[in-house]
Amino acid sequence: MGDAPSRSPMITQACWKLAEILSRMLDSDERLAVRGDLEESGETGLQALWDVLGLVLRRQAAMWKDWRPWLALVGLIGPVSVLLSLGCLWLRGAYDLNLWIIRNRRDIEPTILSQTGLSVRHGVVLLALSSLLLFCWSWVTGFVLGAMSRRTLWFNGILFCLALLFLGSQFNRPYQDGAYQYSVDGWPLPLVFYTAILPLILQTTLIFLPSLWGMHQGLQPPSRLLQAILWVVAVVVAPSVGSLFWWPFHGSWQMRLLLLAAYWPVGYLAVTEIGRRWHHRIGSI
Amino acid sequence: MLGEFEYLTLTAATRLGDHAYGAAIRKEIEHATVHRCSIGALYTTLDRLEAKGLIKTWMGDATPQRGGRPKRMVRVTANGVRAASSFYAAVRRISEGVSWEMHRAAVR
Numbered sequence: 001m002g003d004a005p006s007r008s009p010m011i012t013q014a015c016w017k018l019a020e021i022l023s024r025m026l027d028s029d030e031r032l033a034v035r036g037d038l039e040e041s042g043e044t045g046l047q048a049l050w051d052v053l054g055l056v057l058r059r060q061a062a063m064w065k066d067w068r069p070w071l072a073l074v075g076l077i078g079p080v081s082v083l084l085s086l087g088c089l090w091l092r093g094a095y096d097l098n099l100w101i102i103r104n105r106r107d108i109e110p111t112i113l114s115q116t117g118l119s120v121r122h123g124v125v126l127l128a129l130s131s132l133l134l135f136c137w138s139w140v141t142g143f144v145l146g147a148m149s150r151r152t153l154w155f156n157g158i159l160f161c162l163a164l165l166f167l168g169s170q171f172n173r174p175y176q177d178g179a180y181q182y183s184v185d186g187w188p189l190p191l192v193f194y195t196a197i198l199p200l201i202l203q204t205t206l207i208f209l210p211s212l213w214g215m216h217q218g219l220q221p222p223s224r225l226l227q228a229i230l231w232v233v234a235v236v237v238a239p240s241v242g243s244l245f246w247w248p249f250h251g252s253w254q255m256r257l258l259l260l261a262a263y264w265p266v267g268y269l270a271v272t273e274i275g276r277r278w279h280h281r282i283g284s285i
Numbered sequence: 286m287l288g289e290f291e292y293l294t295l296t297a298a299t300r301l302g303d304h305a306y307g308a309a310i311r312k313e314i315e316h317a318t319v320h321r322c323s324i325g326a327l328y329t330t331l332d333r334l335e336a337k338g339l340i341k342t343w344m345g346d347a348t349p350q351r352g353g354r355p356k357r358m359v360r361v362t363a364n365g366v367r368a369a370s371s372f373y374a375a376v377r378r379i380s381e382g383v384s385w386e387m388h389r390a391a392v393r
Contacts, residue, residue, distance in 0.1 A: 029344050029357075034324055036347070036354030037308040054325030062329070 015045030019052040025154075026052075026059065063152050072148040077160045079261030080141050084207050085167035087134050091206070092199050094130060098123030099194065134206040142211035144265040146218020147272075157215055161208070168203045287372045291339075293317065294330050295369040298340060298359045306345060306356035307331075331359065339365035 019038070023031045034055060038048045063069065097118075101108070105120055113119055149156040287295070297313035298305040307327060314322045334340045345358040361369070 029355075030328065032354045033307055033344065033357040034328065036351035036356060037311065037324060039352045039354070040308045040348075040350055041311070051324040054323050055328055056325075058325045058329045 012045035015049040019045070019049040022049070022052045022056050025056050060152070063150070068148040069150070069152040069156060072145050072152075072156050073159070075261065075264065076141065076145055076148070077156060077163055080265065081160060081163035081167055083261065084134070084138055084141065084211075085164065085171050085203075087137070088168070088199070088203050088207055089171045091127075091130050091134060091202055094123075094127060095198060095202070096194060098127055131202075131206055134202075135210045138207045138210040139214040139217075140265050140269065142214025142216075143218040144214075144268050145211075146215035148218075148268075150219070153215060153219065157212075160211070164203070164207060164211070168199075168207075286375075287339075287368050290326065290330055291334055292369055292372045294327065294334065295339060295361055295365050299361050299366070299369065301359075305359040305361075307359075308351075308356070310359065328357075331357070334365065337364075337368075338362060339368055 020035070023035060026034065034052065038051065043051065098120075101113070101118060101123055102120055145156055145160060146153055293314050294310060297310045297317070300313060301309050307324070311322045311324070311327050314327070331340065331342060335342055339362060341360045341362055343358050345356040347353045347355045
C-alpha cells in the first residue's frame with residue numbers, strides 16, 4: 001500500500017500496516033482492488049484503516065446472514081465440545097485402568113479378571129478402538145464445522161478450540177492431593193505421565209489435531225477420496241459414539257438428549273452426500 | 286425500487302462509461318454529495334447491484350499509480366439503465382410543485 005506524507009509517520013505507517021493485515025480477510029481480487037483504490041485516492045493511514053475495517057465488518061456481517069454458521073455455532077461448538085471432552089475423560093479412565101491391569105497382570109488372580117470381563121487383550125482392543133473412534137469423531141466434527149462455517153471458520157474454529165481448551169482444563173485436571181487410584185508409578189514411566197501428560201497427549205492427538213485436520217478438509221472441494229473417507233468415518237462413528245457414554249451417564253435423559261448432538265454431524269455428512277449423489281444422478285439423466 | 290446510494294452508484298458509473306471503476310465512482314459520488322463515501326459502502330453496493338443484474342463487474346488492468354494493482358471495472362447493464370431511469374422519473378414526479386428553496390426560507 002502507498003504511504004501518505006503525514007505529521008506522524010509512525011502512526012501512519014502503523015495504520016497502513018494494520019489496514020494491510022485486515023485486508024487479508026477479503027477475497028484476493030477484492031483485496032487488490034481495494035488496496036489499489038486506496039493508493040490511487042491518496043488516503044491517509046487512518047482513513048485507509050477505517051475504510052478497510054468498515055468493508056471487512058460488512059463482509060463478515062454478510063456471512064452471518066446464512067443459517068449454516070449459526071447452526072455450527074449453536075449446534076456443534078457447545079454440545080459436541082462437551083461430548084468430545086467427556087469422551088476424552090472416559091478414555092483417560094480406560095487407559096488408567098488397563099495400564100494398571102497390564103502392570104499388575106501377574107499379581108491378579110485370573111479368575112477375578114475373567115469374572116469382571118477384563119483382560120489384557122480385551123483392554124488393548126478396547127483402547128485401540130476407542131481411540132480410533134474418538135479420532136474419527138473429532139475429525140467429523142471438524143469437517144462439518146469447516147463445511148458449515150466456511151469463511152466464518154476463523155471465528156467458529158477459534159471458539160471451538162477455546163471451548164475444548166477450557167473443558168480440557170476442567171475435566172483433565174491432575175489428580176488433587178496426589179491420590180492416584182492406580183499404583184503405576186515408575187512403570188514404565190513416572191506417575192506424572194499418567195496424571196498430567198497422558199491426558200494432554202490424548203486431548204491433543206485424538207481431539208485437537210483431528211478436529212483441525214477435519215476443519216481444513218471441510219473447506220476443500222470434495223474429492224472422490226475424501227467422499228470415501230467420509231463414508232468410512234461416518235460408518236465407524238455412527239453406531240459407536242453412544243457406547244462411549246454408557247459410563248457414567250447411563251440412563252440420564254439429559255445425556256441422551258445431549259447425545260443427539262453427537263449424531264447430527266454424522267447425519268449432516270450422510271444427508272449432504274446423498275443430496276450430492278442425487279443431484280449428480282439427475283444432472284446425468 | 287433502487288435505494289438512493291444505489292442510484293448514485295449507477296449514475297456515477299454511467300457517467301464514467303468505460304472508465305467506471307471503484308476509485309473513480311467513489312470520487313464522483315463524493316463530488317456530487319459533498320460527503321465522504323466509504324469503500325465498504327461502495328463495494329457492498331456494487332455487489333448488491335451485480336446480484337440484481339443491474340451492473341457487471343470484472344477485474345481490469347493494473348496501473349502504476351495504483352501500485353500495480355488491478356481495478357474493479359463496472360459496466361451498467363440495460364436493466365441497470367431502466368432501474369436508474371425509473372428511479373429518476375419517480376424523484377422528478379414526486380418533486381413536481383415542490384420548491385425546496387421556498388421551504389428552506391419558510392423554515393428560517
